[in-house]
Amino acid sequence: xxxxxxxxxxxxxxxxxxxxxxxxxxxxxxxxxxxxxxxxxxxxxxxxxxxxxxxxxxxxxxxxxxxxxxxxxxxxxxxxxxxxxxxxxxxxxxxxxxxxxxxxxxxxxxxxxxxxxxxxxxxxxxxxxxxxxxxxxxxxxxxxxxxxxxxxxxxxxxxxxxxxxxxxxxxxxxxxxxxxxxxxxxxxxxxxxxxxxxxxxxxxxxxxxxxxxxxxxxxxxxxxxxxxxxxxxxxxxxxxxxxxxxxxxxxxxxxxxxxxxxxxxxxxxxxxxxxxxxxxxxxxxxxxxxxxxxxxxxxxxxxxxxxxxxxxxxxxxxxxxxxxxxxxxxxxxxxxxxxxxxxxxxxxxxxxxxxxxxxxxxxxxxxxxxxxxxxxxxxxxxxxxxxxxxxxxxxxxxxxxxxxxxxxxxxxxxxxxxxxxxxxxxxxxxxxxxxxxxxxxxxxxxxxxxxxxxxxxxxxxxxxxxxxxxxxxxxxxxxxxxxxxxxxxxxxxxxxxxxxxxxxxxxxxxxxxxxxxxxxxxxxxxxxxxxxxxxxxxxxxxxxxxxxxxxxxxxxxxxxxxxxxxxxxxxxxxxxxxxxxxxxxxxxxxxxxxxxxxxxxxxxxxxxxxxxxxxxxxxxxxxxxxxxxxxxxxxxxxxxxxxxxxxxxxxxxxxxxxxxxxxxxxxxxxxxxxxxxxxxxxxxxxxxxxxxxxxxxxxxxxxxxxxxxxxxxxxxxxxxxxxxxxxxxxxxxxxxxxxxxxxxxxxxxxxxxxxxxxxxxxxxxxxxxxxxxxxxxxxxxxxxxxxxxxxxxxxxxxxxxxxxxxxxxxxxxxxxxxxxxxxxxxxxxxxxxxxxxxxxxxxxxxxxxxxxxxxxxxxxxxxxxxxxxxxxxxx
Amino acid sequence: xxxxxxxxxxxxxxxxxxxxxxxxxxxxxxxxxxxxxxxxxxxxxxxxxxxxxxxxxxxxxxxxxxxxxxxxxxxxxxxxxxxxxxxxxxxxxxxxxxxxxxxxxxxxxxxxxxxxxxx
Numbered sequence: 005x006x007x008x009x010x011x012x013x014x015x016x017x018x019x020x021x022x023x024x025x026x027x028x029x030x031x032x033x034x035x036x037x038x039x040x041x042x043x044x045x046x047x048x049x050x051x052x053x054x055x056x057x058x059x060x061x062x063x064x065x066x067x068x069x070x071x072x073x074x075x076x077x078x079x080x081x082x083x084x085x086x087x088x089x090x091x092x093x094x095x096x097x098x099x100x101x102x103x104x105x106x107x108x109x110x111x112x113x114x115x116x117x118x119x120x121x122x123x124x125x126x127x128x129x130x131x132x133x134x135x136x137x138x139x140x141x142x143x144x145x146x147x148x149x150x151x152x153x154x155x156x157x158x159x160x161x162x163x164x165x166x167x168x169x170x171x172x173x174x175x176x177x178x179x180x181x182x183x184x185x186x187x188x189x190x191x192x193x194x195x196x197x198x199x200x201x202x203x204x205x206x207x208x209x210x211x212x213x214x215x216x217x218x219x220x221x222x223x224x225x226x227x228x229x230x231x232x233x234x235x236x237x238x239x240x241x242x243x244x245x246x247x248x249x250x251x252x253x254x255x256x257x258x259x260x261x262x263x264x265x266x267x268x269x270x271x272x273x274x275x276x277x278x279x280x281x282x283x284x285x286x287x288x289x290x291x292x293x294x295x296x297x298x299x300x301x302x303x304x305x306x307x308x309x310x311x312x313x314x315x316x317x318x319x320x321x322x323x324x325x326x327x328x329x330x331x332x333x334x335x336x337x338x339x340x341x342x343x344x345x346x347x348x349x350x351x352x353x354x355x356x357x358x359x360x361x362x363x364x365x366x367x368x369x370x371x372x373x374x375x376x377x378x379x380x381x382x383x384x385x386x387x388x389x390x391x392x393x394x395x396x397x398x399x400x401x402x403x404x405x406x407x408x409x410x411x412x413x414x415x416x417x418x419x420x421x422x423x424x425x426x427x428x429x430x431x432x433x434x435x436x437x438x439x440x441x442x443x444x445x446x447x448x449x450x451x452x453x454x455x456x457x458x459x460x461x462x463x464x465x466x467x468x469x470x471x472x473x474x475x476x477x478x479x480x481x482x483x484x485x486x487x488x489x490x491x492x493x494x495x496x497x498x499x500x501x502x503x504x505x506x507x508x509x510x511x512x513x514x515x516x517x518x519x520x521x522x523x524x525x526x527x528x529x530x531x532x533x534x535x536x537x538x539x540x541x542x543x544x545x546x547x548x549x550x551x552x553x554x555x556x557x558x559x560x561x562x563x564x565x566x567x568x569x570x571x572x573x574x575x576x577x578x579x580x581x582x583x584x585x586x587x588x589x590x591x592x593x594x595x596x597x598x599x600x601x602x603x604x605x606x607x608x609x610x611x612x613x614x615x616x617x618x619x620x621x622x623x624x625x626x627x628x629x630x631x632x633x634x635x636x637x638x639x640x641x642x643x644x645x646x647x648x649x650x651x652x653x654x655x656x657x658x659x660x661x662x663x664x665x666x667x668x669x670x671x672x673x674x675x676x677x678x679x680x681x682x683x684x685x686x687x688x689x690x691x692x693x694x695x696x697x698x699x700x701x702x703x704x705x706x707x708x709x710x711x712x713x714x715x716x717x718x719x720x721x722x723x724x725x726x727x728x729x730x731x732x733x734x735x736x737x738x739x740x741x742x743x744x745x746x747x748x749x750x751x752x753x754x755x756x757x758x759x760x761x762x763x764x765x766x767x768x769x770x771x772x773x774x775x776x777x778x779x780x781x782x783x784x785x786x787x788x789x790x791x792x793x794x795x796x797x798x799x800x801x802x803x804x805x806x807x808x809x810x811x812x813x814x815x816x817x818x819x820x821x822x823x824x825x826x827x828x829x830x831x832x833x834x835x836x837x838x839x840x841x842x843x844x845x846x847x848x849x850x851x852x853x854x855x856x857x858x859x860x861x862x863x864x865x866x867x868x869x870x871x872x873x874x875x876x877x878x879x
Numbered sequence: 880x881x882x883x884x885x886x887x888x889x890x891x892x893x894x895x896x897x898x899x900x901x902x903x904x905x906x907x908x909x910x911x912x913x914x915x916x917x918x919x920x921x922x923x924x925x926x927x928x929x930x931x932x933x934x935x936x937x938x939x940x941x942x943x944x945x946x947x948x949x950x951x952x953x954x955x956x957x958x959x960x961x962x963x964x965x966x967x968x969x970x971x972x973x974x975x976x977x978x979x980x981x982x983x984x985x986x987x988x989x990x991x992x993x994x995x996x997x998x
Contacts, residue, residue, distance in 0.1 A: 445947065452892045452948040482949050533953075540952050542887045627953075 120606045121667040122653065125867055129674040129854070131744045134713045138609040139668045141165045143596050144569040148215045148226070155259035155593040158709055159192075160185045160575060163616055166598045166607035167571055171563040176651065177604050178643040182616045183523065183559045186707040187577040187589050188515045190553040190826040194262045194589065197255035201238070205230045208524055208574055209263070211592035212256050220250070226572050226594075227526050259593060265578060265586040274580040275458065275518055276315030278358065278405025279511075280396040285379040286324035286387050289412035292467050293495025295322070296376025298410050301504045303372040308512035310582030311361050319358040319399055320371060322379060325386030325417050327395060332359045332367035340378075346391035346418040351398055358399045387413045389476070390420020393450060397459065404458025404518055406485070406550055408511070412467040415476065420446045424470035432689030437629040439693050440700075442475040451482035455539035458518040460550030461485045464507065465694065466493040473694040477701065484519075484538045484548035486510060486555075486705070489698035498792050498832055505830040516551030516579030523559050526571040533560040535619040537705050551579055554826050556707035558619045567597045601651045605666040614675035615708040617641075618716070622684055622700045634685055641676040644669070646874045659875040663867055673867055678716040678853045679703075680860050688858050702764075710763070710825050718762035718851045719821065720745040723814060724778055725756070731813025739820040748854040748863075754838060757782060759814070760851050761821050766831045767848050768793065772838040781810045790840030793833045881959050884951070895948040902944050906935045924976075931968065 138157050143149065161184045168174040174181055201210040203225035213226045222231050241248040255261045281302060285295050302320075309316055322328035327343040333356045341352040351357060359368065389409065396407045414424045422443055430436050442448060454461065461479040465471055468491050480487045488507065492499045521538070522545050523531055531544050536557040541547040546557060577589045598604060617637055625633035645665055653664050665672065683691050684699035691699075703711065713719065721742045730742040745751045745758070752758055754771040757778065761767075768788075770779065776786035784798050797815050798808040805812075822829070836844040849857055856862035861869065880898060883889045889897075913932045916925040938944040946958070 445945070448947060448949050452895075456890075456892055478949075539949065541890055543885060543952065545887075627950075 139607040161612040163612040166603040178647040186556045195254035263588040278317040280319045282409040285322040295379040299372040299375035305508040312583040316361040324384035346388045349391045386417045388417040389415035391418040410464040464488040487701040519548040519579035521546040528565040611708040663871040714763035793835040895946040
């Protein structure tokens with residue numbers, strides 16, 4: 005589908021709009037990349053996105069190019085727009101004797117039109133490409149679809165926007181086929197459909213891509229082809245007792261839709277949210293001031309916990325060598341009950357430990373207020389996490405809920421004790437991979453049992469002590485929870501503020517409870533592996549006791565038989581919302597298939613591919629070895645570029661002087677290099693195991709938009725030479741962004757101030773010859789020291805104070821960058837002077853991905869290595 | 880039970896709990912038989928049981944003998960293959976033991992007839 009319909013209804017641009025790219029990047033031309041079209045006769049002008057249907061020849065009538073295509077159903081007025089090819093557009097062969105169209109495709113491919121363009125990889129990578137939309141999908145003519153039924157890439161992305169039709173072709177191109185699905189995004193606004201219609205055989209939910217037959221009385225499932233009956237009340241709106249237009253139904257108009265689930269979808273009434281906080285109050289934790297900060301954060305967040313129907317329950321347990329329970333009876337003083345016998349934990353009171361949030365709110369406030377003071381001088385050593393978990397399990401019993409464990413010391417008492425493993429000499433050697441695996445099976449078994457009871461774990465690790473994050477973190481990994489890690493935590497330091505804001509945001513953002521996720525695909529496709537934080541309940545069912553917004557689940561797909569012209573992916577998430585309603589969120593996506601290797605390469609989504617490969621590498625590192633994972637990742641990129649060279653370029657065998665890649669994959673080497681240098685997979689011996697596990701957990705759970713940029717590939721901006729309109733509102737509510745700079749120390753000029761933003765932290769690099777007045781206008785003082793820094797806000801309520809405009813613009817920039825990650829992080833800022841602290845300089849060097857460091861080569865060296873290996877054919 | 884898991888008749892936690900109760904007894908029984916063969920001097924029987932005994936001991940030493948609910952789907956084909964091989968092996972061994980037992984009984988009875996003992 006790539007053209008306006010002939011009926012004059014709302015035009016439908018299948019190509020994702022330019023506005024997205026320009027609003028973020030603020031620039032059109034790539035900077036420095038050599039974009040040499042390699043085919044003769046290529047247009048010499050700068051390539052623009054080929055927008056079908058805009059300014060081209062007027063739409064042709066349906067008959068010309070669709071001979072032999074049976075028309076499905078009555079032509080409905082208005083909405084259903086059958087995909088109509090424009091004359092002269094590249095299309096995919098449909099297996100209907102349209103051989104001349106295949107020929108056209110080949111010709112257009114050779115002509116180097118923007119969509120099928122090959123670029124030469126040398127010099128600097130084109131970083132603006134990361135903000136681009138995924139390649140356009142050209143659906144075959146005759147595909148049923150509706151305006152606004154394109155699936156927004158933030159919900160679901162396929163790695164290949166032109167799926168090969170056979171397994172043989174997929175293996176030849178060596179590209180990974182997979183799906184990255186983020187069923188719940190932060191601040192999403194999803195239409196709700198009234199009733200549920202599903203296919204009889206394959207149980208697919210009705211979606212915008214179905215075809216209606218038999219006068220609109222039957223519908224044909226697009227996954228399995230079965231003809232189903234349309235229910236009698238389909239066109240009838242029972243709320244207003246009128247007939248309504250079938251095509252106005254939410255489930256036929258939108259790719260992402262939510263159904264209200266009736267009783268058949270519940271095994272028990274929707275559960276209320278319940279939170280049990282296991283707060284470490286041992287000596288190590290008291291030294292860091294953690295009990296006070298944590299209690300304060302929870303107290304501040306109590307208002308934002310989902311409590312729409314007043315059923316939310318909260319419990320607090322202080323954990324050191326004993327368990328400290330708090331009995332909060334309404335109308336009475338809260339009491340602390342200490343349980344010293346941790347070998348066989350029994351709850352000290354039959355009720356009022358897990359209290360209703362609204363009823364016992366005042367008692368909770370009192371407990372949390374005094375919590376810090378109570379334990380600030382605690383000398384108890386030891387951490388009875390295992391018994392605490394058992395107690396929490398008893399409390400949450402038949403309800404389920406969330407157990408948030410905040411730890412500053414390893415579990416050393418009671419069941420579930422782990423001896424933290426010494427890691428000093430093993431980092432950087434093959435033995436490091438052993439340290440990444442869990443010790444013993446106690447935590448995995450607990451996670452399995454809890455996922456059955458709909459209990460999710462969040463594990464928060466604060467402080468520097470060795471806590472065996474690998475073992476205890478398994479709790480979060482196998483119950484769909486989150487792993488947070490704050491090694492530099494200390495009360496009173498900025499890190500504690502960062503912890504407060506991120507932890508508070510995390511608690512307030514719980515989106516779904518007692519959820520299951522299932523991905524269905526067209527006949528011929530099979531789901532082979534899943535990546536993320538979940539429990540695999542059955543071959544294709546992911547059990548998620550808790551669903552966090554903005555967390556992604558990746559699926560590996562395999563092709564079993566020859567695929568039809570269009571394949572569909574449908575993800576269904578059955579969950580209980582925070583408001584106590586049982587809902588099913590369904591995301592449907594249509595992706596065309598092709599026989600042509602050129603199309604496959606030029607419609608590959610590099611962000612999705614890089615994210616999937618990163619997740620696979622982390623999974624491999626956790627189950628096999630780190631070295632294997634790095635090796636496999638590098639090899640895969642090599643294979644992809646080598647396959648491209650063999651299949652699609654003119655120098656298909658023999659050496660080529662330059663490395664060529666399709667325009668759609670031009671950033672793949674940079675993304676691979678960035679993944680290899682990320683703390684999750686980095687070689688060398690200076691990444692501690694706890695940091696590595698936390699980084700791996702991030703890579704496993706983040707969607708491409710948040711993972712790639714800024715986490716893997718940070719953004720570098722020059723703050724000393726911002727253009728006049730940068731940092732200010734561009735009239736539509738979004739901030740004009742400055743130009744992205746290459747990620748190399750070369751750009752750091754001594755007279756300049758640069759911002760290196762990587763989502764999880766931000767570094768302000770100050771050159772040695774910077775004008776002190778510029779620094780003053782940026783941060784208020786003429787000199788800054790290296791180290792942690794809180795960026796001040798020197799404007800009064802958004803309007804600039806004279807002399808501090810730069811500060812206001814930078815603050816706008818920081819806010820815009822933070823909103824790109826949906827506010828997930830409150831990044832601490834570090835100031836790095838060019839002649840300053842060594843440690844911060846080392847941190848900065850890790851972020852500059854294009855440069856060489858001890859772990860991996862520089863970008864240009866990497867390209868050269870790949871080119872040589874591909875030329876030699878040895879991959 | 881493993882094919883039940885594939886067909887979604889049973890969930891991994893129940894499967895793992897069910898199967899894990901039989902892992903150690905099976906290994907203990909096999910080890911007992913192996914030791915009996917060793918002590919009784921039945922060298923041929925001992926040698927054919929040797930690979931399996933070594934395999935079991937290796938698993939216990941590396942603590943890999945139990946099924947893991949979180950990883951069971953990933954290792955499912957491997958476990959299925961392993962179990963098929965063990966079933967085939969046990970079946971062949973069974974027939975061999977049966978044959979040996981019958982031969983022993985027959986030889987005993989012919990010996991008795993020849994030596995004329997009172998049975």
